[in-house]
Amino acid sequence: MKTTVTTFRDAKQNKEKISMLTAYDYSTAKLIDAAGVNSILVGDSLGMVCLGYPDTLSVTMEDMIHHTKAVSRGAENALVIADMPFMSYQTSVYDAVVNAGRLVKEGGAQAVKLEGGLEVCDQIRAIVNASIPVCAHLGLTPQSVNAFGGYKVQGKEEGPAKKLLEEAKGVEAAGAFAVVFECVPEALAAYISEEISIPVIGIGAGRGCDGQVLVYQDMLGLFSDFTPKFAKVYKELGKEMKEAFASYADEVKNAKFPEEKHTFKMDEGIIEKIKKQ
Ligand code: KIV
Ligand code: NA
Numbered sequence: 087m088k089t090t091v092t093t094f095r096d097a098k099q100n101k102e103k104i105s106m107l108t109a110y111d112y113s114t115a116k117l118i119d120a121a122g123v124n125s126i127l128v129g130d131s132l133g134m135v136c137l138g139y140p141d142t143l144s145v146t147m148e149d150m151i152h153h154t155k156a157v158s159r160g161a162e163n164a165l166v167i168a169d170m171p172f173m174s175y176q177t178s179v180y181d182a183v184v185n186a187g188r189l190v191k192e193g194g195a196q197a198v199k200l201e202g203g204l205e206v207c208d209q210i211r212a213i214v215n216a217s218i219p220v221c222a223h224l225g226l227t228p229q230s231v232n233a234f235g236g237y238k239v240q241g242k243e244e245g246p247a248k249k250l251l252e253e254a255k256g257v258e259a260a261g262a263f264a265v266v267f268e269c270v271p272e273a274l275a276a277y278i279s280e281e282i283s284i285p286v287i288g289i290g291a292g293r294g295c296d297g298q299v300l301v302y303q304d305m306l307g308l309f310s311d312f313t314p315k316f317a318k319v320y321k322e323l324g325k326e327m328k329e330a331f332a333s334y335a336d337e338v339k340n341a342k343f344p345e346e347k348h349t350f351k352m353d354e355g356i357i358e359k360i361k362k363q
């Protein structure tokens with residue numbers, strides 16, 4: 087059955103945890119969907135794990151639409167949420183609505199996600215008014231890496247902890263159907279999850295959240311630039327892929343691949359005929 091924003095709301099009410107993974111292409115989305123994961127996020131982490139940029143700031147609307155289209159074609163039941171890239175919603179409420187609309191209309195997403203709290207509540211309200219569900223994103227918001235001065239856990243001190251609570255209540259009041267908490271101390275994330283009625287989806291935010299999200303490369307050992315503390319590696323697929331690639335290179339070099347069973351047959355008399363012409 088298709089996961090919807092209603093499923094998210096019901097899950098929180100029934101205290102059922104929500105699973106979410108990122109995907110950026112058709113075949114991965116199909117696997118995640120078939121595995122029964124509730125939601126697929128086309129994250130702007132795309133910029134780092136797929137495109138090789140050092141941060142998410144270079145990701146464009148065209149990048150996001152291109153990959154959201156691919157994921158949407160592979161996701162039958164999972165709710166597809168597309169990230170709004172840096173500068174596609176910060177600039178104005180108008181830009182936010184137009185760009186959210188493109189991710190749904192052209193990309194095929196069922197919802198969008200944007201980073202920030204009180205400063206983007208006007209955008210959240212306007213997008214929701216256009217009938218597009220919005221997921222907020224608080225705590226460590228990677229599009230603010232230059233303002234933060236690096237990637238750090240957010241909300242450890244009293245001031246920032248109180249601010250996070252206010253922002254979570256703010257995005258809820260603005261109409262967000264869910265909120266991602268990234269790199270937030272477990273106790274704070276658990277407390278705020280109880281204080282608000284929309285599901286909190288955590289990444290590095292501990293066990294008290296209403297759901298969890300991971301970048302799929304992190305959980306499969308496919309991104310070697312670094313592995314964050316919060317990521318559990320379920321299978322070392324990166325290692326297995328590298329071994330397979332090395333075997334292939336070796337077998338091609340030593341003429342062990344292809345074997346007869348990988349080849350196509352024909353009437354070889356035809357070759358003899360050609361030779362005589
Ligand atoms: O871009 C992304 O993958 C994200 C998740 C880490 C929540 O925003
Ligand atoms: Na993101």
